[in-house]
Amino acid sequence: xxxxxxxxxxxxxxxxxxxxxxxxxxxxxxxxxxxxxxxxxxxxxxxxxxxxxxxxxxxxxxxxxxxxxxxxxxxxxxxxxxxxxx
Amino acid sequence: xxxxxxxxxxxxxxxxxxxxxxxxxxxxxxxxxxxxxxxxxxxxxxxxxxxxxxxxxxxxxxxxxxxxxxxxxxxxxxxxxxxxxxxxxxxxxxxxxxxxxxxxxxxxxxxxxxxxxxxxxxxxxxxxxxxxxxxxxxxxxxxxxxxxxxxxxxxxxxxxxxxxxxxxxxxxxxxxxxxxxxxxxxxxxxxxxxxxxxxxxxxxxxxxxxxxxxxxxxxxxxxxxxxxxxxxxxxxxxxxxxxxxxxxxxxxxxxxxxxxxxxxxxxxxxxxxxxxxxxxxxxxxxxxxxxxxxxxxxxxxxxxxxxxxxxxxxxxxxxxxxxxxxxxxxxxxxxxxxxxxxxxxxxxxxxxxxxxxxxxxxxxxxxxxxxxxxxxxxx
Numbered sequence: 001x002x003x004x005x006x007x008x009x010x011x012x013x014x015x016x017x018x019x020x021x022x023x024x025x026x027x028x029x030x031x032x033x034x035x036x037x038x039x040x041x042x043x044x045x046x047x048x049x050x051x052x053x054x055x056x057x058x059x060x061x062x063x064x065x066x067x068x069x070x071x072x073x074x075x076x077x078x079x080x081x082x083x084x085x086x
Numbered sequence: 087x088x089x090x091x092x093x094x095x096x097x098x099x100x101x102x103x104x105x106x107x108x109x110x111x112x113x114x115x116x117x118x119x120x121x122x123x124x125x126x127x128x129x130x131x132x133x134x135x136x137x138x139x140x141x142x143x144x145x146x147x148x149x150x151x152x153x154x155x156x157x158x159x160x161x162x163x164x165x166x167x168x169x170x171x172x173x174x175x176x177x178x179x180x181x182x183x184x185x186x187x188x189x190x191x192x193x194x195x196x197x198x199x200x201x202x203x204x205x206x207x208x209x210x211x212x213x214x215x216x217x218x219x220x221x222x223x224x225x226x227x228x229x230x231x232x233x234x235x236x237x238x239x240x241x242x243x244x245x246x247x248x249x250x251x252x253x254x255x256x257x258x259x260x261x262x263x264x265x266x267x268x269x270x271x272x273x274x275x276x277x278x279x280x281x282x283x284x285x286x287x288x289x290x291x292x293x294x295x296x297x298x299x300x301x302x303x304x305x306x307x308x309x310x311x312x313x314x315x316x317x318x319x320x321x322x323x324x325x326x327x328x329x330x331x332x333x334x335x336x337x338x339x340x341x342x343x344x345x346x347x348x349x350x351x352x353x354x355x356x357x358x359x360x361x362x363x364x365x366x367x368x369x370x371x372x373x374x375x376x377x378x379x380x381x382x383x384x385x386x387x388x389x390x391x392x393x394x395x396x397x398x399x400x401x402x403x404x405x406x407x408x409x410x411x412x413x414x415x416x417x418x419x420x421x422x423x424x425x426x427x428x429x430x431x432x433x434x435x436x437x438x439x440x441x442x443x444x445x446x447x448x449x450x451x452x453x454x455x456x457x458x459x460x461x462x463x464x465x
Contacts, residue, residue, distance in 0.1 A: 008149055039165050043149035047171040054148040062438035081148035 001069060002030060004078040009044070012037040021077070026057055027067030042045065056080045057076055091465065094159070094458040095424055096140070097432065098127035101140060103448035105160055108445075112422055112436045113387040113444040114295035121160050129411055129454045130434035131188040132159075133214070135196055137461035140213045141413035143201065151184045153201070155215040159464050168217040170201045171224060178236060180205055180225075184187045187411070189250035192257030202247030206264050208276065213289025221279035221366040224262075233267045233281070233298055239374075248410065249305035253312050261305060261315065268300035269317065285333035289323040304410040311358035312388075318351035318363055318410070325390050336390025342367065344377050344384070344395075350413035354421055354438075359389040362396075362415070362423055362439055366409045383423065385439045406431070411454035426452030 003021045005013050013019050021036065022028035027049070034041030044055050051057065051065050058064075058078040059071055071077060092108030097119075120325040125144040131431040138157050145151040153166040166196040172180040182203045191198025191210075195264030201209040201218065211217060224230065240243050243261030249263030258275040261282065268283040280385065281298040288300045301320035306313045313328040323346040337346025347368030355359035362385050367373045381404050382397035406427035424437045432450035435442045 008146060038167060039152065039169075042169060043152065044170065046150060047174050048176065048181050049174070049181050050181065051151050052148070 001029070002076050003033065003071050004076065006080050008081055009040055010039040010044075011080060012013060014053065024070060024072075025067065026059065026069045026077065029071060030067065054082045056082060093418070093422055093424075094132075094413065095432065095462055096132060096454075096456045097426055097449065097452060098130045098142070098411070098456075099426075099430070099452050100126055101132055103127045103160065104446070106432060106446050108434075111150075112416075112418070112434070115434075117446050118132050118160070118395075120450075121163070122154075123325045124245075126184070127453065128184055128186050129188045129399040129456075131190065131191050132458035132460060134136070134200075134459060135190060135193055138464065139214045140458070141188050141199060143188060149205075151182055153218070154186060159460055166211075166216055166218060168219075170207070170218040171220070172207055172227075172429075173220055173222075174395040177226075178231060178309065180207065180208060180236075183244060185209075186246040187248040187250060188231075189252065190297075192252050193254065195257055195265070200250045200259075200260075202250055204244040204246040204261065205236070205238055206230075206245050206247035206267065208247055208250070208262065213291055219308055221276045222328060223272070224279060227279055228415045229279075233269060233270065234264060235299070235320035242461075248348045249302060251305060251307040251315075253307065255312055261307060263302035263305045263317075265300065265303065266301040266320075269302050269305055269326075270298075282326075282331070284331065285335075286319060286324055286454055287319070287335070289321050290447075304351050305363075306351055308353050308358040310356060314358050316351050316353060316361050316390075318348050320347070320368075323348070323351065323363055323390065325427040329346065334390075336386070339391060340384065340393050341395075344382075348408075348458050348464060349410040350408055350425070352415050353425065355417050356417060357387070360385065360387045360438075361390070362413065363441050364413060364425060366407065374407045379405055383435070383439050384427070385443075394439075396442070398434070399435075400433065400442060401440035405430075409453055411456070412452050414455050414457040416457045417459065424457065425457055428457040430454040 021032040091110040095106040102123045139154045142154045152169040153231040154163040169294035187202035189200045197214045199211045208221040209218045252262040253259035271282045304318045315326040317324040324333040340346040352362045380402040384393045406429040412426040432446035434445045
């Protein structure tokens with residue numbers, strides 16, 4: 001499936017804004033991204049498997065913080081950060 | 087890299103990393119950077135054992151923390167393949183928010199580094215910062231949650247582990263500081279720990295004479311006299327000589343209208359009786375600016391018995407703050423003293439504090455300034 005990468009994470013994807021990843025859940029997709037782009041995963045998900053507080057994941061148009069949310073190959077996963085602070 | 091033989095200052099800021107290099111006379115300075123623009127750089131440190139490996143702890147407002155290392159003074163960087171983190175099955179559910187403090191390991195352990203975090207985890211690398219492991223003896227100590235005041239109390243900058251000091255005589259002997267929590271000591275490489283706060287005040291606690299719960303801001307061990315420790319605490323300036331293992335408030339000898347509150351304390355690398363501090367206003371709501379808006383460094387040359395004001399060349403009035411890692415000294419015959427401000431300026435004295443001049447300005451808020459002595463091949 002296609003995964004849209006926000007600008008703060010594009011240092012891991014050779015500046016690519018759109019990449020592909022595999023998985024049947026959001027968590028599996030993030031794990032596959034980390035395999036492809038080492039280091040990306042820990043910037044998004046903490047060591048206890050929790051999405052970091054200022055990160056958001058959209059599956060198509062639906063936002064989720066539940067990494068067990070199911071996805072299919074035709075979905076588009078969008079990673080996004082809640083810009084805040086100065 | 088250029089051909090300078092002068093000091094190199096590594097500057098960590100709220101918006102990235104800068105390197106400020108002096109000429110041999112320390113009269114001309116050049117600034118390089120920013121590197122990692124927009125990243126929060128809490129601490130940048132060059133390994134004094136080889137003069138090559140430089141470590142950097144970064145985070146951003148959104149992304150988790152990570153570490154980078156460089157062997158060419160920041161021209162190129164490599165990210166840690168396993169950055170500091172608590173264990174995945176952590177009973178307390180802790181996750182690391184930032185790497186706050188870096189300390190190279192003992193001279194007999196090349197490649198060893200320690201990192202202190204927020205929350206107050208301790209982490210060790212044995213490969214020059216490429217990979218990190220939690221130091222379980224500290225992080226999983228049965229008293230950790232009590233000592234570290236867990237769950238976090240959400241102080242403005244978060245709880246933090248800092249002031250990792252390794253005894254140059256014994257790699258297994260270390261001190262750490264917790265803000266808050268106090269000073270703690272291990273003599274077995276971190277497997278067991280004990281509080282070391284006797285004599286230190288904790289005026290913000292119901293019982294000011296407690297065993298732990300103190301707020302050390304910066305603790306320094308003298309490299310040539312490792313039984314001597316200095317501490318800039320929330321409640322004053324202290325010295326400890328290990329023969330009596332009790333902190334003595336040497337800040338009582340500061341002028342009463344200035345007080346002895348502050349964050350950094352720096353030691354003369356050769357003279358264990360000389361230390362520099364940067365007093366701040368700890369009255370009322372704790373402005374953390376210089377008392378009366380008149381910035382000054384104070385130096386003692388007799389282990390805290392007397393203090394001398396050093397403000398020649400410093401601006402007044404001025405309302406900046408100097409954070410605990412933002413003061414450093416070089417190792418020249420006449421010591422250079424440097425500090426960075428929350429207003430993005432770096433000030434230098436090449437006469438041990440007597441006179442000051444600004445060597446960098448218009449930087450982001452400065453979190454850390456560390457003197458580095460690069461290998462000659464990197465100059």
